[in-house]
Amino acid sequence: MFDHGKIEKNIGLMLVLTMFTISIGGLVEIVPLFFIKGTVEDVKTPEGIKMVRPYSPLEQRGRDIYIREGCYLCHSQMIRPFRDEALRYGHYSLAAESQYDHPFQWGSKRTGPDLARAGKKYSNEWQVQHLIAPRSMVPESVMPNYPWLLTTPLDTSDVADRMAALRMTGVPYSANKAEYDNNVKEFGADVAKQLHIPDARKNLTEQAQSGNYDGDASNVTEMDALVAYLQVLGTMVDFSKLDNDSFVKFR
Amino acid sequence: MSQGNTQSSKVQTTGHVWDGDLQEYNNPLPNWWLWAFYLTIIFSVVYWVAYPAWPVGKGYTTGMATITYKNDKGVEKTTHWNTRALLMKDMQDAREFQKKYFDKVAAMPYEQIAKDPEMLNFVASAGKVLFADNCAACHMSGGQGKRAFAPSLVDDDWIYGGTYDKIQETITNGRHGIMPAKGGADLNEGEIGNLANYVLSLPGESMDAAKVKAGDELFHGKAACFSCHGADGKGNKDIGAANLTDKIWLWADVPGAGSADKQVEAVKAVIAGGLNKGVMPAWSGRLKADQIKLLTTYVHDVLGGGSKK
Numbered sequence: 001m002f003d004h005g006k007i008e009k010n011i012g013l014m015l016v017l018t019m020f021t022i023s024i025g026g027l028v029e030i031v032p033l034f035f036i037k038g039t040v041e042d043v044k045t046p047e048g049i050k051m052v053r054p055y056s057p058l059e060q061r062g063r064d065i066y067i068r069e070g071c072y073l074c075h076s077q078m079i080r081p082f083r084d085e086a087l088r089y090g091h092y093s094l095a096a097e098s099q100y101d102h103p104f105q106w107g108s109k110r111t112g113p114d115l116a117r118a119g120k121k122y123s124n125e126w127q128v129q130h131l132i133a134p135r136s137m138v139p140e141s142v143m144p145n146y147p148w149l150l151t152t153p154l155d156t157s158d159v160a161d162r163m164a165a166l167r168m169t170g171v172p173y174s175a176n177k178a179e180y181d182n183n184v185k186e187f188g189a190d191v192a193k194q195l196h197i198p199d200a201r202k203n204l205t206e207q208a209q210s211g212n213y214d215g216d217a218s219n220v221t222e223m224d225a226l227v228a229y230l231q232v233l234g235t236m237v238d239f240s241k242l243d244n245d246s247f248v249k250f251r
Numbered sequence: 252m253s254q255g256n257t258q259s260s261k262v263q264t265t266g267h268v269w270d271g272d273l274q275e276y277n278n279p280l281p282n283w284w285l286w287a288f289y290l291t292i293i294f295s296v297v298y299w300v301a302y303p304a305w306p307v308g309k310g311y312t313t314g315m316a317t318i319t320y321k322n323d324k325g326v327e328k329t330t331h332w333n334t335r336a337l338l339m340k341d342m343q344d345a346r347e348f349q350k351k352y353f354d355k356v357a358a359m360p361y362e363q364i365a366k367d368p369e370m371l372n373f374v375a376s377a378g379k380v381l382f383a384d385n386c387a388a389c390h391m392s393g394g395q396g397k398r399a400f401a402p403s404l405v406d407d408d409w410i411y412g413g414t415y416d417k418i419q420e421t422i423t424n425g426r427h428g429i430m431p432a433k434g435g436a437d438l439n440e441g442e443i444g445n446l447a448n449y450v451l452s453l454p455g456e457s458m459d460a461a462k463v464k465a466g467d468e469l470f471h472g473k474a475a476c477f478s479c480h481g482a483d484g485k486g487n488k489d490i491g492a493a494n495l496t497d498k499i500w501l502w503a504d505v506p507g508a509g510s511a512d513k514q515v516e517a518v519k520a521v522i523a524g525g526l527n528k529g530v531m532p533a534w535s536g537r538l539k540a541d542q543i544k545l546l547t548t549y550v551h552d553v554l555g556g557g558s559k560k
Contacts, residue, residue, distance in 0.1 A: 005267070032306030081338040083345060088384050090537060092338065121537070123530035126389055129400070137388060137397070215528065240536065244339070245322040251303070251333040 038250040041096045043237055049188050052236045054100040054171045055229070056194040057159050057204040058211075058220075062229025064162070065222050066105070069146060076107035077116040077233065090117040091239050094247060100171045112143060117234030124213050127227045149223040150214055160200040173197050302332055349377070356548070357541045361415040365552045378549025381542060385534065394554040399502055401531075405556045408499045410529075412488040413558035419547040421531065422538075428491045428529025433474055433522050442469055446476070447518035451505070453484045454498045456514070491529070502526060 007014050033039045043051045055063060066072070079085050081092040093116045098104045122130070129136060132150060134143035167173040174180040174196050183192035194203050208220040213227035265275045299305065302314040313331035320339040321327050330336050346353070352373045356364065364370045383392060389401035396403030402410055410428070411421055434443060442465075448458040449466025470476045470484070477484075479492035486494035493501065500506060503517040534543060551557030 028306075032311070035309060036306060036311060037309045081334045083338065083341045086338060086342060087380075092335070120532055121385075122388055123528070123532060125400070125528045125530065130388075137400075212527075243322060243324075245320070245328065245336075248328075248330055248333065248335045248339065251335050 039095060040099050041094050041247055041250050043094065043096045043242075045238075045241060050186050051238060052094075052096050052099060053187050053191045054166075054173060054195055055232070056207055057156075057163065057200040058207045058225050059229045059232050060162065060166070061154060061156070061159055061204065062225035062227070063101075065149070065226045066229060071115075072105050072107050073109065074111035074143070075113070075115045076105075076110050077114065078106035079114055079116045085114070089114050090234070091237075093234075094237065095250075097234065097237060100166075102166060102169050102171065112141075115230070115233055119231045119233040119235035124211075124227055124231065125215060127230055128214055128223060131223065131226065149226055150221055152222045154204075154208075154220045154222050154225050156201050156204055156220065159204055160197050163197045163200055167197065352377075353541050353545075356545050361544075361548060361551070364548050371548075371552060374545055374548045375553045378545055378553055381538070381546050382549060385537070386546070389531075394550065394556070396501075398500070398504055398507075402501050403499075403556070404550050405554050406499065407556065407558055408494065408497060409488065409556075409558060410486075410493055410501075411491050413551070413556060415547055415551055415557070417488070418550050418557065419543060422543050422546055422550075423533065423535045425533035426491060426529065426531040428526060430479075430492075430521075430526040432525030434524060438469070438474060438523075442474070443519050443522050444515060445469060446474060446522055447515045450484075450495055450518055450522075451514055453496045456511075458511075 007017060045051060054060075077093070077098070079089045079091070079093045086092065093106075097116070098106065126137065128150065130138070130143075131146045133145050133147070134141040163171075163173045164175065167175060172179070172183060172186070172195065174183050174192070175198075180192055180196050183195050186192075187195070193199065194207075196203075205220060207228065208224040209217050211224070211228055213225075213231070214221050214223040263277045265277045267275050299312070300314065301316045303311055304314060305312045316332035317329050318332055318336040318340055319327060319329045320336055321343060322339070352370070355370060356374070359367070359370070364374065382394070386394070390396055390404055391401075394404035396405075402408070407413070409417070411417055411426060433446070438446070445462045445466035446469050447466070448462035449470055452458045452463045452466075471482060479490060480486055480495055481492070484495040486492045498506075503514075503521045505514050505517055508514040508517050538546070
């Protein structure tokens with residue numbers, strides 16, 4: 001018969017076998033997701049252009065600020081497929097919509113509302129005013145004030161480095177002509193320009209000035225970046241161009 | 252130690268001995284616990300058979316349970332059980348439940364909905380939820396609006412018009428109000444001051460007569476204010492130019508200014524800087540046509556600010 005005395009008296013063997021046993025759950029539940037077709041849905045326009053794109057340099061810097069300020073502690077970005085959430089927030093989140101998020105911001109705690117489809121729901125001025133003084137817009141809110149965002153210039157010096165780092169994790173920011181050409185094919189010319197790392201600072205400044213997110217086009221503040229990020233959340237997939245049951249087959 | 256000794260006399264040991272005297276008690280789990288555990292194992296097998304469970308190659312076992320739903324085109328589809336299909340079915344079942352009301356909302360002309368107490372009741376309760384989720388963030392929960400931000404929806408003053416059609420148009424496509432800045436090259440500080448005096452005199456504030464007269468000339472001349480706000484200053488709803496002859500101030504905080512000087516300053520700031528922030532988002536992408544119609548009725552009749560013309 002099997003003598004477990006051998007395991008219990010051999011600390012090295014016990015360590016190996018314990019680690020094997022506790023990884024079974026992860027191996028069975030997580031690893032297959034990397035192989036199952038449709039874990040991340042393929043969302044394309046009828047013309048074959050990918051709807052979900054990586055963030056522009058300005059949006060990406062806004063995302064950094066979102067993480068720096070700890071917004072994720074109170075806001076999730078994951079609309080679950082339940083009726084009450086569909087009625088309040090909109091279409092359930094797709095895995096495809098956070099495929100370029102590193103790390104993702106799904107979250108599991110909602111003190112404030114879910115933000116997965118906050119983009120374009122409010123005007124830029126609303127977002128700015130609400131970030132400076134949330135209770136001036138929503139009297140019952142418990143969100144802290146973030147007035148410094150409007151007065152702090154955005155640090156753009158390292159935006160290209162940040163994009164290069166994300167490129168290493170698999171986000172298709174382009175570092176050379178070949179990658180750029182590939183992006184033109186996949187995302188269209190306009191988006192591909194935004195994803196080109198050598199032009200990062202130029203693109204960032206242009207978007208901040210033309211978008212006028214904080215109401216002052218003369219400088220680029222952290223508010224510009226954060227509002228640009230908030231306004232793009234959940235807006236990339238145009239559900240009106242897709243059948244409403246397109247995504248049923250993936251789960 | 253005495254306790255341990257008592258126990259050792261009653262409880263069996265597993266028979267293992269370490270270091271000559273270290274022994275291990277054999278305390279088996281209670282039977283009810285064991286059976287509950289066996290039941291969870293049996294349950295999991297049933298679950299594997301019924302629902303999506305095991306990864307296999309590039310797919311997974313989908314299970315025997317199914318869900319039948321109708322897609323947008325009205326085609327009935329049956330698929331393996333999954334939460335996305337379940338949501339489609341839940342949404343449809345709820346829609347079915349409200350169908351007779353939503354069908355009526357879609358079919359009835361606005362005026363008729365407003366006269367039907369049962370329909371108005373439905374609009375009041377369904378509209379309240381839609382309003383709270385989508386409109387209240389700017390227009391506030393009662394539709395009272397917010398100065399320098401979003402107009403009140405409960406008064407009779409409308410920037411783009413308060414008829415059913417205009418409200419529906421506003422909700423569907425959104426609005427973006429722009430007033431060109433008159434400061435800097437266009438007008439000097441004194442001229443803007445005169446204009447502010449004139450604008451304040453329109454709803455009946457008593458202002459310096461000379462300045463009002465100078466402002467009048469600018470309004471109808473060099474500053475070209477009349478081209479949008481009209482020669483009588485009553486505004487133009489087609490382009491969203493506000494009526495300046497009433498005492499309702501959306502952008503300049505005239506009622507809260509305190510003194511006449513501060514009132515002038517508040518109006519001057521708007522004239523000099525212009526406005527490029529009266530942005531209302533378009534809701535056509537978020538709300539269905541019948542929801543927009545319902546909200547229109549809610550704003551017009553339940554909040555009560557609607558007008559006939």
